[in-house]
Amino acid sequence: MKPELIGKQIPVLDKGFVELQDMMGDDLAIVNAARTSFLGESKGGDKDKKLLFYLMEHHHDGPFEFVQFRFRIKAPIMIWWQFVRHRTMSYNLQSGRYVEYDENEFYIPETWRLQAKSNKQGSDGVLVDAVELTALLEEHYNKSYALYEQALAQGVAREQARLFLPAFAAYHTGCVSVDARNLLHFLKLRTAPDAQWEIRQVALAIQEIVKEGLPWTFEAYQKFHLGVSQP
Numbered sequence: 001m002k003p004e005l006i007g008k009q010i011p012v013l014d015k016g017f018v019e020l021q022d023m024m025g026d027d028l029a030i031v032n033a034a035r036t037s038f039l040g041e042s043k044g045g046d047k048d049k050k051l052l053f054y055l056m057e058h059h060h061d062g063p064f065e066f067v068q069f070r071f072r073i074k075a076p077i078m079i080w081w082q083f084v085r086h087r088t089m090s091y092n093l094q095s096g097r098y099v100e101y102d103e104n105e106f107y108i109p110e111t112w113r114l115q116a117k118s119n120k121q122g123s124d125g126v127l128v129d130a131v132e133l134t135a136l137l138e139e140h141y142n143k144s145y146a147l148y149e150q151a152l153a154q155g156v157a158r159e160q161a162r163l164f165l166p167a168f169a170a171y172h173t174g175c176v177s178v179d180a181r182n183l184l185h186f187l188k189l190r191t192a193p194d195a196q197w198e199i200r201q202v203a204l205a206i207q208e209i210v211k212e213g214l215p216w217t218f219e220a221y222q223k224f225h226l227g228v229s230q231p
């Protein structure tokens with residue numbers, strides 16, 4: 001583990017971030033977990049890297065579970081909605097039942113993407129004249145937030161008053177704990193071109209941290225899962 005990586009925070013979208021809170025293990029921990037099969041451990045440099053590449057190539061995935069990451073992530077609910085489909089991760093999320101939402105904690109996209117014609121889920125191209133739409137979105141957020149405040153002022157519980165808020169846009173901070181095997185699976189799915197652009201930005205920030213924290217593993221993942229060879 002690289003101590004200098006702990007606390008690294010990468011901004012994502014207009015108000016979000018990905019932060020590495022903690023990491024247990026490194027490339028060598030994966031190699032040593034694998035060598036336990038025959039009661040051995042690190043044989044040094046090249047041999048260790050070769051073994052790690054062999055594990056990745058032949059889907060001996062268990063040893064990759066011996067590295068654990070803990071992230072703190074701030075992202076709109078739209079992203080968390082997709083994130084929590086990854087069932088092998090552990091989550092703890094900010095609760096609108098405990099804390100009031102802040103004004104201006106709602107996602108405002110930089111561009112408006114057009115509905116893709118070929119992919120029912122996806123987007124393709126951008127809306128050229130989008131200034132008015134963005135102004136309307138901000139107006140909508142302001143109105144929603146004013147209603148939220150009005151409900152709170154009338155004594156309505158936070159858990160219900162939040163019904164007035166634009167839910168998909170509301171930023172939430174959460175903690176995510178996951179092992180390297182399942183994190184790579186997440187990265188493969190969520191950095192792919194068919195993943196929503198917003199979650200791709202989060203996945204790419206996580207990927208930057210994984211690349212630094214587990215350089216051999218990331219190189220092997222790129223080679224055997226993405227078909228990318230290092231120059």
Ligand SMILES: Cc1cc2nc3c(=O)[nH]c(=O)nc-3n(C[C@H](O)[C@H](O)[C@H](O)COP(=O)(O)OP(=O)(O)OC[C@H]3O[C@@H](n4cnc5c(N)ncnc54)[C@H](O)[C@@H]3O)c2cc1C
Pocket residue numbers: 085086087088089121182185189190194195196
């Ligand atoms: C582009 C895209 C579009 C999507 N669209 C939708 C959508 O419209 N609606 C929707 O609900 N979801 C959608 N998803 C989510 C998707 O269906 C998966 O739930 C999500 O990607 C997590 O993948 P996973 O199950 O492989 O990963 P994880 O849940 O992280 O699990 C990792 C691996 O563990 C194993 N595993 C986990 N749980 C089980 C289990 N119960 N039984 C057996 N093996 C298990 C599997 O091998 C799995 O691959 C979409 C995902 C993507 C990438």
